[in-house]
Amino acid sequence: MIIVMKRSASQEDIDTMIANVEGLGLKANVIQGTERTVIAAVGEERVAGISSLESGPGVDEVLPILAPYKLASRELKPESSTVTAGSLSVGNGTIGVMAGPCSVETSEQILACARAVKASGASALRGGAFKPRTSPYSFQGLKEDGLKMLAAARDETGLAIVTEVVSPDDVDLVSEYSDVLQIGARNMQNYRLLEAVGKSPRAVLLKRGPSATIDEFLLAAEYILDGGNLNVMLCERGVRTFESHTRFTLPLATVPYVQQRTHLPIVVDPSHGTGHTSLVTAMSKAAIAAGADGLIVEVHPNPDKAMSDGYQSMNFAQFEQMMTECRRIAEAVDRELGAMVAV
Template identity: 80%
Template sequence: MIVVMKRSATDADINAMIAHVESKGLKPNVIKGSERTVIAVVGDERIAGLGSLESGPGVDEVLPILAPYKLASRELKTEPTVVQARQMKVGGANIGVMAGPCSVESEEQILASAQAVKAAGATALRGGAFKPRTSPYSFQGMKEEGLKLLAAARDATGLAVVTEVVASEDVDLVSKYADVLQIGARNMQNYRLLEAAGKSPRPVLLKRGPSATVDEWLLAAEYILDAGNPNVMLCERGIRTFETHTRFTLPLASVPYVQAKTHLPVVIDPSHGTGHTHLVTAMARAAVAAGADGLIVEVHPNPDKAMSDGYQSMNFHQFAEMMKQCGRIAAAMDRELG
């Protein structure tokens, strides 16, 4: 349920309500909006004692949250959440762009990629140091050495670093080097990992599982929010259907639909969503037009020689052209791409 405080509520009133909720064995989550404060009460609402909450000092009203995901719901927070990492802003008037190679392969490769995507207007560098692959014989990433190269590229360019964490025991290590923790599609329902990421101070980019429903995706985000991390971005990277003409099916209707359900920003991954370089620009344009809050795109100095996902990676020229085209669409919608 939501405890909506009056505009005139004091800090003492809010702290008293927090203490009262905790005394009931429930968990309070405080959301401070531009006009008033609300407290999301999570737990068995039957023991809350609705009357005692409504009569609390400074309380305006107490409302139920009907959605199964409580903290992610727009019922709790009507204002869109804006997630920031260094210069990258995702949400609101900003369409954040994360770009770079699927995997870190060398110092020369990642630094060249960082310089190129920054020059084209991106504000974050993506790159995998840990690579969960379908085959155990495929390239698995450079691990901590790859993280060090990403951090060096950030030092040289100022870009925020977005990289995947694949196990709960690695969250602290990856957080040491990265600005944003990516949780990949395979791990969307790895609840131990979600909880660990929720305890990290780093924003989280949560990719939708290839067979996950929207509710399952939002409930996965709820694990991160419930653990204490409010900075969650949802990433639509395509779902598995019977079609074979693309790697996955990229449902751009997810953007307005999910935005109507949650205050969390929605990022689109047109690289995994299509699996073909020649389709990425068109789907990126469509994503911006649909109202996406961010893009994450695979870019490589030489896609033909990439150690992973070269068939869906853009070269530097293609990415720069994509940014120009998407920038024009963003401007027409009174938003800023970067």
């Protein structure tokens, strides 16, 4: 349920209500809105004494949260959230662009990518150091050495680092080097991992599983929010269908549909969503027109020689042209593309 505090409520009133909520065995999550404070009481709502919250000091009204995802719901927070991590800002009119290779391969490769994507207007560098692969014989990533290369690229360019974490045991290590923890599609319902990143101070980019419904997607985000980490971005990266002309089917209707139901920003991945370099620019422009809050795109100095996903990666010239075209779309819908936050 939602406890809406009066505009005149003091901090003492808010603290008292938090104590009252927790005294009933519920978890209190405080959301500071632009005009008033809201307390989400999460847990079993049929506990004895819950009606007493309505008469608490400074309380305006107590409302039920109807959506199964409580903390992610717009019922709790009508205003859209913005996630900021280092140079990256996503949400509320700012379209964050994360770009870089699928996998970190060498220091020279990742530095070249960082310089190029920054020059073209990206606001974050993406790159995989830990790579969960379908085949055990595929390249699995450079692990901590790759993380160090990403950190070195951040030191030179100032770009925030977005990289995947694949195990709860690695969350602290990856958090040490990165600004955004990516949860890949294979791990969207790895609940122990979601709980672990929920305790991390780093922002999280949660990718939709290829067979996940929207409710399952938002409930996965709920695990992270429930852990105390409110800096969550959703990512539509395509779903598995009967079609074979693309790697996945990229449903851009997800963008406005999700935005009606959650305050969390949503990012689109046209690289994984299509699996074809030639389609990435068109789908990036379409995503912006649909209202996406961000893009995550694969870029490599020499896609033909990439150790993973080269067939869907752009080279530097292609990415620069994509950004030029996307910037026109963003301007047409009164939004800003890829602006870096000063850090």
